[in-house]
Amino acid sequence: MIWHITKRELYDNLNSLRFALTTVLLLGLMLINAIVHLREHPVRVQKYHDAATESLDRLKSRTNLYQIAQEGPGYLYKKPSSLHFCADGGEDFLADNVHGGFYAWATADLAGFWQLDYMPATLNRKNIRPDTIKIDWGFVIGYVLSLIAILFTFDSISGERERGTLRLTLANSVPRHTVLIGKFFGALVSISVPFMLAVLMNLLVISTSSDVQLGVETWSRLAIILFIPILYLCLFLALGLLVSSRVRQSAASLVILLLIWVTFVVFMPSTLASIASGFSPSMTYDEFNERAIQLVNELKGEYDARLQDMPEQSTKKIELSGEYVIRDVTERERLSHEYLTQQHAQIQLARSVTRISPVVLVQHLLEVFAGTGFERHQQFVENVQRYAREYREFVSDMDRADPDSLHVIGTYEGMSKKPISPESIPMFEDTLSLSRDFNAAAIDLLLLTLFFVVFLAGAYLAFVRVEI
């Protein structure tokens, strides 16, 4: 019986104006998305490749251990995702590198060691182009698909009630929930068809190009990504059915649905984000700078006098200099890490609060599985920090292996002077792990499912109790 009702709904929908418009709109948007990706992605990859190679070459050109330990690994770059077309994730506003380099010191005989420096992307200050939302899958699914879902369901029950056909259907000893589920599946299939068509065309255009290659891992990620819009679509269909069965007139039902849509999809994310980001403000750049200067001066005051009193070239002096250098690095790095953590915490809070809006959930999910956006950025920073530890361990291991060394890391005199082969230096690799992504996505996925179940249950209850 469900199949009958679904089929009837399908026939109704397939011949309608909205089906044609939906198909055209989705195909057009997905085509734009594919073309833009093909145009921009090779440039992005090339830029990453050039920059990463240059920084690697510079690292390999270092031969002695002191140079390796002092100058550090240089710029570490974030690998661009080949699924960038699924979710842009505001990549323009996230830094694509972390600098592992050193500062010049005022004192001539000591050189500062390298440290991680998280520089923000400041592209926006000079950008006078009007800002827009990027046409990625996130936009097509989050905004357009949800609007379409509403337009397909707002009259599915109230419309039939108005025309009187619902009474006819129910007179044929059909259980009510069957009618509801039939309608649900009918709408689901009739939106999924043009959507899948658009997605397939999009993937076809992208995969035929030789510039952009999708590997096996990417395809498996894509398979997961394809599951998300279906769930999201179901959520809005259930919402549409709920309102449609509660409200007598289909016009009123549409008005309510549109207002809910506008509030939750268009306004809620940014309004809530602005409110929430006020709760945990991070320190400003000026404050950070002030603290950094204060820190440097404190250390200078502590060590300068002590260092001057000591005789030249003595082991004690070398040890103290090493301690000075290492303390400077650790404390400065701790400060910049604190600054970064505060910034991330502010964003994290705002992101958690905005989860009330389903469009945010779906965008988070797409970002996580596409390997772009904030979550990915955090993963990149973690990778960098892990690499920094590895790199420092490598330096101390190499130093420990040399019996002639004084084992004072921080000064030239105190460290091993044996040549180091460039192959043995650890190299930075920016990796993505699917299991971590699943962990990050779990809450969003659960919330999305929860919303869906609640709305569907609501629609069921409303429809079962309603008078026809």
Place this chain on the structure above:
Amino acid sequence: MLTVLIRRELLNNLMTFRFAAAVLIMLLLVVANTFVLIKDYEQRLEAYNTALKTEHRRSQDSKTYSSGRFNVARPPNPLSIFNVGLDKRLGNEIGISHGFVPTLWDTGTYKLTNPLLNLFTSIDIVFIFEVVLSLIALIFSYDAIAGERERGTLRLVVTHPVRRGQILLAKYISAMLCLLVPLLMSLLLAIILLTTATVVSLSVGDFLRIGGIILSSIVYLSVFYLIGMLISTVTRRTGTALMLAMFVWGFWVLVYPNAVLTAIAPPQTSQARMVSAYEEIKQIWEAFDRERKQFLANDAVPGEDPHLGMVGADPNFNQIWGSGYHYEYFHRDSSTLRYDYHAVSNIEKLHEASKPQVPHAQDYYRFLGPQIVNAAERAWLVRKQALETIFVQPAILDRILLRGSPVGMYDAATQAWAGTDLRGLRDFFEAARRYRRTLIDYYYDKNAFGSQQWFSADNGAVDWDRLPQFSFLRSDIEINAARALPDICLLLIINLVLFIGIFLVFQKSEV
């Protein structure tokens, strides 16, 4: 007859659910967001005030003329609450010195807060209107004709001796009156909130500008109402009309503004143009440097280093030496075509040994000062043109493309009223450049270039209090109006065309 029709329509519209919903949602969204926006403005204003204070303190530290480098700060625009435009985004602090003509691309940011907050889109009141007003207008209009035709009441009305144009006009006027209620109520509430907030101080001009924004909103609203009415006249059934209206809305408001800029490739910054302009600017400064060196070689004490032996010979940036500092360097940045020379001496106490050098140094700086100013002016002429073609013209093209949708026109008009559009912000940089001229005039006035105080505070520090303060006033309301006028006219023309179209279709259509 017209009044009877209008009254009937008004009653029909006012007693509907959609009217109540429209009023409610508009009030809710506008009030909630106005709170957020006022708070945001408050924070920016506070940051601006601290920036002013720090700058004042910093300028007191400059004891010589050559070290006088002022950062002027751009105040946040209170009307950015209505349409934020570029107000929050562009740099808001810029250094003024005689040797460099400042532009939009040389700015810094005071009190930089979390840069990652850019991840969230920021909304303003006009954005709410853009999205919600257009939607409400369409919801009101989709069944204006088609609905009556379906119910058969249209035929009834037409049987009376009423002209069809009158019916249309009555429908239009009454619906617009209804739609004005949520618009004006929410705006009024927003203005009340603004005036009660102590931080926001609005001048008479600002209220007139807000009036301009309201006017633009009404014209915009009317465009979407007429679009809906046209759809309603063309289609036979309300269902079809509704679907068409919703898709038209989705396309114009949601898809087009975002898609057009993504789809159309950002014009490649012509590398050749960049390089040639940069070379030209470089040559100007290199010629300056040659003349400078030549002067040093041919003067009374030939063969000395350009620092005249007064502070350390190390030309390193910020070299601290004795009682004061001196640095000179070329600032080069090919990505923004920046190339300029800075020579700063802030010597608090001269070494006894360098005292005889003073007249000599005065000669040198008397020669150097006007040279730097000239080179900077010449380089600016080249740079201005290059920046205009490389950065500004693509941005203007983008805005023209955005005008393919009424939303783009409305946005442009309100930004022009608020003064947060590109032109409004460039006014600030214009003012900064004027202030640079003031500074140079001040130097000439005081004969600063040839004075000892140019490089050393040995005979007392410079008294900066006589230098006029920088102040930036937003452009006059007439200029705002002139900038907004083209877009408002465009919207009006669309209105007229739509109305004529509806009239013609309705005249011919069968009832």
